[in-house]
Amino acid sequence: MxxxxxxxxxxxxxxxxxxxxxxxxxxxxxxxxxxxxxxxxxxxxxxxxxxxxxxxxxxxxxxxxxxxxxxxxxxxxxxxxxxxxxxxxxxxxxxxxxxxxxxxxxxxxxxxxxxxxxxxxITPRVKDLKEQERLVLEHELLLDTLAHDIKNPLLVLNLTFGLMKEVKDKNSQKFLPLMQNHEKSLIEIKKIIHDLTESRWEKQKYQASSELVDLPSILEDVRLSLAQQLIETDAIIRDDLAVSEFNFVRRKLRSVLYNLIHNAVKYTPETRPPEILVRSFIAGDYIVVSVKDNGIGMGAEDKQTIFEKFTRATKLVDGSGVGLYLVNTIVKQAGGKIDLISEPGQGTEVKIFLKQS
Structure with a gap:
C-alpha cells in the first residue's frame, strides 16, 4: 500500500x-x-x-x-x-x-x-426505584399497623359482649335483640378486617411467587435507590458473592437488602465514611446473605428488641423503627432465620439465612 x-x-x-x-x-x-x-x-x-x-x-x-x-x-x-x-x-x-x-x-x-x-x-430508573421503595414501605407499614391496631380493639369488644350475655337482668325486652344486632355487626366487621388484612394481604405480602433472582442485579438496584445517601456520606459498598442466583421473591429480597444497607449508612458516625460488605455463601440448607458495617453497633439489650416494630437502636438518628421489623417479618415468613452480630462501637453484621428447597 x-x-x-x-x-x-x-x-x-x-x-x-x-x-x-x-x-x-x-x-x-x-x-x-x-x-x-x-x-x-x-x-x-x-x-x-x-x-x-x-x-x-x-x-x-x-x-x-x-x-x-x-x-x-x-x-x-x-x-x-x-x-x-x-x-x-x-x-x-x-x-x-x-x-x-x-x-x-x-x-x-x-x-x-x-x-x-x-x-x-438512568434518571427515570433511579426515580422509579426510590418511589417503589417508598410505596412498598408505606404499604407494608400501613397494612401491618392496620391489622395490629384494629384487631386488639375488636378483641376487647368481643370479650365485652361476651360478658354482657351473662348479665342476669332480663327486664329489658330490647336487650336481647340489641345484643343480637351488635353481635351480627361485630361478625361482619371482623370479616371485613380479615379479608383486608389477612386473606388479601397474605396473598400479596407473603405468598408472592419466588423466582430465580440475580443478587448482583438486586444489589445494584439498591445502590441506585440509595445513591444520594452513598455519595453524601462517601459510603463504600463492597461485595463478595459466592452465590449469585437462588430462588426467592425479588421484591422481598430487594426490600431486605435496602433496609439493611440503609441502616448501615444511617447508623455510621459522621466522623467516618460507612464501609459495608455484602456477602453471600452456602451454609447447610441455607443461602446466607450477610451485610456487615462499621457503624455504631449495639449492646445485648438492643439486640433482643431491635427486630420489634417501632424499635430503634438510638433516638439520635431519624427513623420509624420499621425497617428491621419488616426484614424480620419477610425472612421468618419465608422459613428463614436471622443472626445478629454486634458490639457497641464495633459495627454490626446481619446474616440472613434463606431456606432453599
Missing amino acids: NKDNKIEDLTQLNEDLENYFSNTIVPQLFVDADLILRKFTPPAMKQFDLKPEFIGMSLENVRGNFRFPTFINNINTVMATGKILEKEIQTTDLRWYQMNILPYHVRKENRTNGVIITFVD
Whole structure:
C-alpha cells in the first residue's frame, strides 16, 4: 500500500469517526492518553455545556464542566489497567447517568491511547426505584399497623359482649335483640378486617411467587435507590458473592437488602465514611446473605428488641423503627432465620439465612 492510499484510508477512517460522533444520540467523549479532549458528541456538548473551542484542551482545564471529583482519576485507572470502568454519577442538573469508560486500544502498538466515555441516562430508573421503595414501605407499614391496631380493639369488644350475655337482668325486652344486632355487626366487621388484612394481604405480602433472582442485579438496584445517601456520606459498598442466583421473591429480597444497607449508612458516625460488605455463601440448607458495617453497633439489650416494630437502636438518628421489623417479618415468613452480630462501637453484621428447597 503506497503513501497516498494510506492517507486516503486514514482520511476515510477519520470521516467515519466524525460522522459517528456527529450523529449518535448518546453523550460521548474521546480523551487521549495525555488527557486531551479530542472529540465529543452533540448530546455531550448540550449536557456538559461544552464548546467547539474545547477540542484540543486538557481535561484539567474543562473539568469544571463535569463536576465529578474522581473523573480524571477514573480515566487514568482505565488507561493504566486497560479495563472497562462502570459507575453511576449525578450531574450538576441532578440527573443520574451510568458512566462507562472504555480503553481505546491501538492494537498494532499494543497500548492504550486514550478512553471513550459514554453516559447513559438512568434518571427515570433511579426515580422509579426510590418511589417503589417508598410505596412498598408505606404499604407494608400501613397494612401491618392496620391489622395490629384494629384487631386488639375488636378483641376487647368481643370479650365485652361476651360478658354482657351473662348479665342476669332480663327486664329489658330490647336487650336481647340489641345484643343480637351488635353481635351480627361485630361478625361482619371482623370479616371485613380479615379479608383486608389477612386473606388479601397474605396473598400479596407473603405468598408472592419466588423466582430465580440475580443478587448482583438486586444489589445494584439498591445502590441506585440509595445513591444520594452513598455519595453524601462517601459510603463504600463492597461485595463478595459466592452465590449469585437462588430462588426467592425479588421484591422481598430487594426490600431486605435496602433496609439493611440503609441502616448501615444511617447508623455510621459522621466522623467516618460507612464501609459495608455484602456477602453471600452456602451454609447447610441455607443461602446466607450477610451485610456487615462499621457503624455504631449495639449492646445485648438492643439486640433482643431491635427486630420489634417501632424499635430503634438510638433516638439520635431519624427513623420509624420499621425497617428491621419488616426484614424480620419477610425472612421468618419465608422459613428463614436471622443472626445478629454486634458490639457497641464495633459495627454490626446481619446474616440472613434463606431456606432453599
